[in-house]
Structures are given as structure tokens and as C-alpha cells.
Amino acid sequence: MQPIISVSNLTKTYASGFKALNGINLDIQRGEIFALLGPNGAGKTTLISIICGIANLSAGKVEVGGHDINADYRVARSLIGLVPQELHTDAFESVWATVSFSRGLFGKPKNPAHIEKVLKDLSLWDKKDNKIITLSGGMKRRVMIAKALSHEPQILFLDEPTAGVDVELRKGMWEVVRQLRENGVTVILTTHYIEEAEEMADRIGVINKGEIILVEEKAKLMQKLGRKQLKLHLQGRLDTLPATLAPYHLELTEDGKELIYTYDTQSERTGITTLLSDLRDADIRFKDLSTTQSSLEEIFVNLVRTGA
């Protein structure tokens, strides 16, 4: 299937001479939720700004729905709704007026029923006549989402949608995104909260210092890079490990009460069975055991560290 967004060899050098993006290649598939994950300053906002027409590209090519973003900007942009990172809203307009304005700006005929639906979905309906300046930060963020959705885009960009938003609102935002995907909207969100990517995304791209380090389906990423740890809680204390256990590269905690075995979930043999029998032979007894899988957070930190 043809990707809905196709970025090739995209480079961005700011007027200051700073190279914020360096040869980005990225395809976004229709209907997916794609999380762009990266530390502050990685180039996430720059990438989005270029795709949406807010910044000029220095080199490379971007196509949205098969349309070049420069040569064919009208079609390309009409497919996109953008919710930028910063809260940029009007102040004295009503919620209804500002959302209707956005629809007009994107060249769509009036459709009060659609705007009503968007406002209701975002729990803004009872605020529709309020001036924006009177709303809380979380509500302003939702007004910006409503503006982006007012013209029925096929693609929605959410640049750090939950930065500085409290937990409850964050959950609400995730719900909105899931609903959008059910309606066939492609969602690209950036975040530096791993939790968010882990919770919502179908695919994850990791960006650091203007380069895409990796793009992978979330489940595969977890599998591929996910190592598991087996923790054995010992009955007694252990000072040193017997030599027979050396091949397992076990880790003994400082207090001598726990043994940690790290293994690869993907390999044919995890080595757990032989480890347990070797432990019995060495007469090491344990009272409990647990396993943990490394989170996306650890994977990410590892990637950025090794990629740097």
C-alpha cells in the first residue's frame, strides 16, 4: 500500500547554520498511529513543521497522499490537521468562532453539525460560547485539537499533546486518539514520554540529533530489544558465586539475597531449565522468583546512548 506520508532524504538547516534534520527517510502508513519518540531538541517539531508547511525544507522531498508539499501544497495541506506543541490560541474569540474559522480557512463549506460533533467528542460543547481566554490550559489544548479536526483531515499531527497535562486529561487524550483511528484518521504524535508511545502507538520511530535511529512496530520493538530478567530471591545469603554457574553471567545483588539472570526471549533456548538444575546441584535454594521485561524506556535509553 502507498504510504500516506513519504519523507525522503529530508534535511533542514536553520538560518543559524544549525542542522536540525539530517537525511530523514520515513514512511507513514494510512490509518496507523505513529509515535515519534525522541529527547528534547531531537528535531521532532522541525520535522512536523516542514511537513505541515510552517518551515521550509533545505533538501529532500516530502509527499502527503502522493502530493508534493511544495508543488502541490493545496492538496497536501488540506489532508492535514496540525496541533502544535505550544498553546497558540486566539483570546477574545469564542470557541465556536475559532473552530469555524479553521474550517473556513481550509476551504471547507460550513457544516455546523460536524463542528458540533467535534466539540462534543472533545467535551467542549458546553464551552462553545465561552471566550478562549477564559479556558484552562487543558481545554485550550482541546480547542486546538478541535480546530485541527474542524476540516475533517485524514492525517492528524499531535506535537507533544500531553506535555504538561495532568494524568486524567492525558488518559482522555489517548481515548480521543483511539477514537480517531477507528474513524480511519492517521495519527502522528511526538512525545518524550515513553509511556505514551507504549500505550498508543502501532509503530514507533526513534529520532535523535536529527536522525531517525529506528522505526519498528511497537510489538516487534519490544520483542526484538526486550530482554527479560529472572530474579531469584534466595533463602540464605550468598557471598560468592560457585564457578559452575559462571557461564550464566549471573548478577548477585549487594546484600547477597538475590540472583539476577538476564536472557533473550527470542533465542531458542533461554537456559532457564539448566540454570535451575545447576542451582540445585550447587545447593542454592530460593524462596521466590519473578521475571520482568525491559520497558520501552530502557530500550530507548539504550538506543539513544549507543546511537549517539
Place this chain on the structure above:
Amino acid sequence: MNFSAVRAIYLFEMARTWRTLLQSVVSPVISTSLYFVVFGAAIGSRISEIQGVSYGTFIVPGLVMLSVLTQSISNASFGIYFPKFVGTIYEVLSAPVSYVEIVLGYVGAAATKSVILGLIILGTAGLFVPLHIHHPLWMLAFLVLTAVTFSLFGFIIGIWADNFEKLQAIPLLVVTPLTFLGGSFYSVNMLPSPWRTITLFNPVVYLISGFRWSFYEISDVSPAVSVGITFGFLAVCMIVVWWIFKTGYRLKN
């Protein structure tokens, strides 16, 4: 052509005017009335007729132009500066609109306001002195042309300015002196000779002269030259705007 976008921007800008009605309309009307009290009544009574017109009547076209010029610039420059300042410009930049549509929306609204304002001031002036307009259509044409041209000029200033000082600087340091020295309150022919020649480099002289001609058929320079100069300035502004959008100057990184 994305007319719906032009309409959206235009109506948005006009709505801003209604919200700030006091600043937009009432204050220019008050200041114009003050000019009449000071120049027309107090000083004017001591000045004899100029080119067959009483002094109070003579200054009316100049006063209207004074307001139209300054208001066009301030409306249009603020109209585009503000979204840049608060960041809401992102939406216009990301929308499927061409620069012609953006300019039509912003400049159209600013020019509309100025024309309405000019007519209100004219009405106010009519309360102080008897008015007779020889060429009403030419008068309107001059009014609209000036409003459009200087709104476009203001639009450029609004894009160029990256702080409030710059936004104020051009109108204050350049435009106001030029308008005051542009023959609003006197005929250029009344000046001694070197000043008269120097004054002819002031484009505002041509605007006011042409505008006054449409009222009283008296002018410092030929009306055709006035129209020509105004169109020339309009063309320069258009080229600058075209360049701004082509390069993304001060709008896009």
C-alpha cells in the same frame, strides 16, 4: 482560489474591529474634530481663502487622508503582526491558502476599515463646514486606492517588525511627518521655493493633492500624476509582498 479562506480571514479581522470599536472609530473621529476646532475655527478664521476655498473647507480632504493613511498602516500592520506575535499564524501557514488569498483577507479587511473610517470623518467634517464634492466617484476611487495601497504597506511593516518598537517606528518616524508635511493643512504653492521643490519628493503630497482635486478641482499637481504615483507605490508594495511570500521572509524558518 480558496474564497472560503479569504472570507474567513476577512471576517475574522472585521470582527476584531467591532470588538475594538472605540479605538478603531471613535478616537479618530474625536481627533479629527479637534483638528477642526483648532485649525478650522481658531486659526482658520484668521487665514483668508486658499485658491478660492475657505480654510476650514480646504483642510477637509487632507484630514481625511491623514486618518486613512495612518489607520490603514496601523490596522494592517497590527493585523498580521499580532498572529505572528502570539503564534496563531501557524494555522494560516499550514492551511491550503496561497499568499494572494492571505493578502486579500488581511489587506482587504484593513482597507475596508479605513474607507469606512474616511467616510465617517468626512461626515464629521460636514458638521463643521459646508462640503461640496465635485467628483464623488473620483473621490471614492482615491479613497479606496489610498486605503488599499497603505494597508499593503502596513502589511509589509507588520511582517518585517519583530517587536513592538519596530511596529510603531515606521508610522511614527516616517509616515506621520510625511503626512503633516504633505500639504494637509496648506497648499504646497504657499511654501517658499526650495521647500516647494523638496516637498515634491514626498509621495503624500500627490495623494492629498489628487484627493483635494476630486473635491474642489484645485490641486498642487495634476490629478493624473497623483493617480500614477499612487499606483507606482502600490506596485512596489505588491512586489515586496510577492518576495516576502516567495522566500518566507520573517514568516517561515
